[in-house]
Amino acid sequence: MIFLKLIWESVLFAMQALKSNLTRTILSLLGVTVGIFAIIAVFTLVDSLEKNIKSSFSFLGSNVVTVNRFQFVGGPDYPWWKYFRRPYSTYSEYTFLKEKLRNAEAVSFSAGANTTVQFGSNSYKGTNLTGVTYTYKDVYDVPVQKGRFFTESEINGSRNVAIIGEKVANTLFPNSEPIGKEIKIKGAKFVVIGIFELEGEGLFEIASKDEAAMIPYGSFTKLFFVGKNGIEPSIAVKGLESDIGMIALENELIGSLRAKRGLKPTEEDNFSLNKSEFIMNTLGSIFDVISGAGWVIGGFSILVGGFGIANIMFVSVKERTNIIGIQKSLGAKNYFILFQFLFEAVFLSLIGGVTGIIIVYGLTFLQLGSLELILSLKNIVLGLGISSIIGIVSGIVPATLAAKLDPVEAIRAA
Template sequence: MIYIKLIWESIRFALQALKSNLTRTILSLLGVTVGIFAIIAVFTLVDSLEKNIKSSFSFLGSNVVTVNRFQFVGGPDYPWWKYFRRPYNNYGEYVFLRDKLRNAEAVTFSASANTTVQAGSNSYKGSNLTGVVFTYKDVYDIELESGRFFTELEINASRNVALIGQKIANTLYPGRDPIGKEIKIKGNKFVVIGLFEEEGEGLFEIASKDEAIMIPYGSFTKLYYVGRNGIEPSIAVKGKDADVGLIALENELIGLLRAKRGLKPTEEDNFSLNKSEFIMNTIGSIFDVISAAGWVIGGFSILVGGFGIANIMFVSVKERTNIIGIQKSLGAKNYFILFQFLFEAVFLSLIGGIAGILIVYAITFIQLGTLELVLSFKNVVLGIGISSAIGVVSGIVPATLAARLDPVEAIRSA
């Protein structure tokens, strides 16, 4: 009960302090408001950017290792000339790995090229055409709004059937259901059997399903010569959940691929194993630096705000010295006086912090194109926590001085 009374009296005294000298209080709290705004705004921007960028790379899949000639992540000494001379993956290697791998959930094979698709007088340029095998759906998530995925028979017989994205469907067949309709790719007719779910535009327009066409791999090889003109086939392997870090899968892949390609023990690998985590970790490390910069920028503002609140509390102790003396003469304990001023400092700091959070929340309503700003609950709690901590640090010294006042001397100071 006493704590409720302390909190209530602290709120009352804090409100009185705000009303007695509103201009001074607002100016003092401005530092906390700006500091919390700077930190939470940076964290909100970082979280939103990181989420948007990572969603743009969702096509890489999770728990997936891909076999390529090139390494996804490189530094200033990236040996692209060495990777360029490496051999392309081939369908035989896919079959070999599919039959031999024991630490994999599934293995798939695919190749992509940019193309133009037509239907009557309508056409769509720049679509991403991918030829896939039947196991593609076992490695990557295929979300369809309507229609179905390929049957194994359609894949094996290289039938001219296709899955298309929303943008392509809206361009070729505006206002109509594309399922069962024909499209043309390099003069060859394909029947649409499925429509991908709409993804929308991301921060980076990479491999969006809205502009994608998927056909059987055998049909793809009739249109393009795989292994030339930048058309590089990819082998993707989905690991098991029990294989943390996919270490066992990577080791098995390396051993099988080296054996399949006839590499001697002294020869280095002529392939690269890439994981989506490589890119995600690189993105995360970049945003960690940005977050640290946000802490530094906001930290100076919060420091100024902390001094402002400490100044308010020292003035408040000075103005209420006589009241403190009367309270202590009537039996008030030191901790009662201490908590009274400490709660007041925390309450004042929270006002500044909540104001900063509200400003960030208001900014999230601003339209920034494809970037959607979201103020997470975690950042709200962080802002309130920092504000409370600043209040405690700023108010502890004035509150301690008030608690240690001699009641006789305090009453005489009136």
């Protein structure tokens, strides 16, 4: 109890010292403020960018492997012209894998193209039209806000039905209900049976459901030429949750495709397997580099701020040497003097850190288009933690010197 009381008195002494030298206090905390601001601002920007970009790539799905001719990210040193000689995925391969794979939760087949969707005199150009199989909803998230997804009979019968995005719906039907209305795609009539949930703008407008339309795969092939020298379709396979890293699925998929395509053991694969994790990991490594740059930039500022606090604390010890002698002669313990100056250094650093965090928080209200800055609790705690450490490191030596002063010599210093 006495120990806590002494600590509290040390805190009061430290706060009083900071108030009595307000100008010096403000100048001392500027370095820490700039340093914490630099680090937390970079981390906030990186976190916000990462969240926004990964959201833009959410269409890739999670735990999904796609079969394509090209490798999306990385891959072996392979001549680009050989990629173009590879065969397209086929519908028969899709049905084969759907029946064959045992380590897959679902397999889907799809193809996409940009086109214009019309209703009366209204039209929406640049619509991302996708033709899908019924299992598409089992591989990817298909959020339907109004209406419904396709029935299996509609997919198998290649019915002319469509699900459209929010922007497409608002453009084609500004004052009416889209469900049940007929739209035209390349001259063919399609009945609208559903509206996708609004995704909103992302940093990269890639495959946004707001500007998309979806129809059965069979209906898509009536409008566009799919296959060799035409639109390239894609096979997507969703792995089991128990298959960590989808290793078993990938091995089974490679063996099944090689068997289906009649590849000899000595022949190389004529397909690429792309995981959504490839892109996410690449993005993560880029953001790690940016975060490292933030540490370097902010680190120099904090280092300068730390030296500033240490210098001020040495001056403070010099100025209050007489008071330290009086306190010791009245029975003050060494740790009481130590805590007094250590708390002063920590408070000084924390004030600078909190100020830097407040400035970063103010920046989150700036309008940066589709990029929304978010100051996370993790970054706030990080900023306060760094400030506390800088305060302790900067103040420990001056505080130790003050605690070890001889009371008689300290009083004579007046």
